[in-house]
Amino acid sequence: MKGLITMDDLTNDDIHSILADAERLLPVARGEMYLPLLQGKILGNLFFEPSTRTRMSFETAMKRLGGDVVNLGDVKTSSVVKGETLFDTIQMVDGYTDIIAMRHPRQGAARYAQDAARVPILNGGDGAGHHPTQTMLDLFTIQQSHGTLEGLTVILAGDLRYGRTVHSLSHALVRFGCRLIFASPDLLRMPAEIVEDLREHGADVTETEDLLGNINQADVVYMTRIQKERFADEDEYAKVAGAYKLHARDLANAKSEMVILHPLPRVDEIHPSVDSTRHARYFEQAFNGVVARMALLCRLLNIEVPAEISGGDA
């Protein structure tokens, strides 16, 4: 494995072993101890479009492990605005760093960058394409909650058309025999080619517009934000989006161990009343972004995470 562009770059064994590394790195991610495994290594953060969680968690992950970070900075003030190609930008940063994390508005940009680079690329989102590091932290959170990834029933809800997190996650979940329920407005359905791909891999996939009526079956409900801009007018948005909002009272028939995830930021698709229920896991999920990315950085830089991590002070 050179970089991580899509989940296809990881085998199921890779996923299990990276999640196990992440589990052991938890005390380091919490700042309870210092483990400079990546001392002397530099991460290039190339975010060609806005990111808060992904960029910050990559930076935190690198620094918790003793590594350093250089940032592209604001695209508006970088050479990109002067018309530099992605190829040239990558050539430059490739020379400065040991590994690159990038997000780009165009689909395929991460694969393109990997073909241009010597160092590994971590895809932090390419257009409506893939977001595999998010998927790894999602899988980590699911495994933390259920003790397994195998055979779960997972509802993915909201914007399944443009939401790249749900594309990568669906591909990963079917590899562990999960049953998927896609709940979305018709306009924002999972792209047909992805559904077709998943079914070709033997996936049990159901498409529905009914989120609330299916919640009682779910082990995991993965919520995403529906953006107003996707709709022709606000009335249409208001009519549709209401059906994809969760309130604590909607969870009365949910399985007791069911967990709700969300890649954040949320707007109003998860009511604050849900936050205090036992189902809410989205803030742990956001924290897990650090530990999952720590494990991935180590893996792609060929740095072994010790089998036992203990002792030492922060």
Place this chain on the structure above:
Amino acid sequence: MADEHNMRRVTAIKNGTVIDHIPSGQALKVLELLNLSSDTSVPVSLVMNVPSKKMGAKDIIKVEDRELTQSELDRLALVAPESSIAIIRAYSVAEKLNVNLGEEVRNVVRCTFSNCITQNSREPLPHRLKVTKTDPLTLRCHYCQRPQDLDELIHNLL
């Protein structure tokens, strides 16, 4: 007999390339694929919708005084994967070639997805479409992984 008759619909060529067994109605696309529709330097003869034992109906193209290269012919697989090609020298078949799409179509067409990274024409890496299925022909962009619409693809030739 039918085939011989078809071949005689246009004059036999002395030197050049004959592309036979093009699916009926696809000959104009083939000309476009091979950049022959805009090339006025060579005589080209076109026969369309003639009876074929193998295909029911087919198109044939004869290009005079030009031997198409294997890489030019491999483009044909996008619209006429079953076509057969003969290189003619002094009125005889000197060579027979088959089209071969291989596993990847490289630098022949641009991905049809409007938000693909390769839409920036200044990006220097090659355009790469992966052949994911041959029957029916299914191509996906190496970079953005979007499946390609073959009818649209023909307009994206490089």
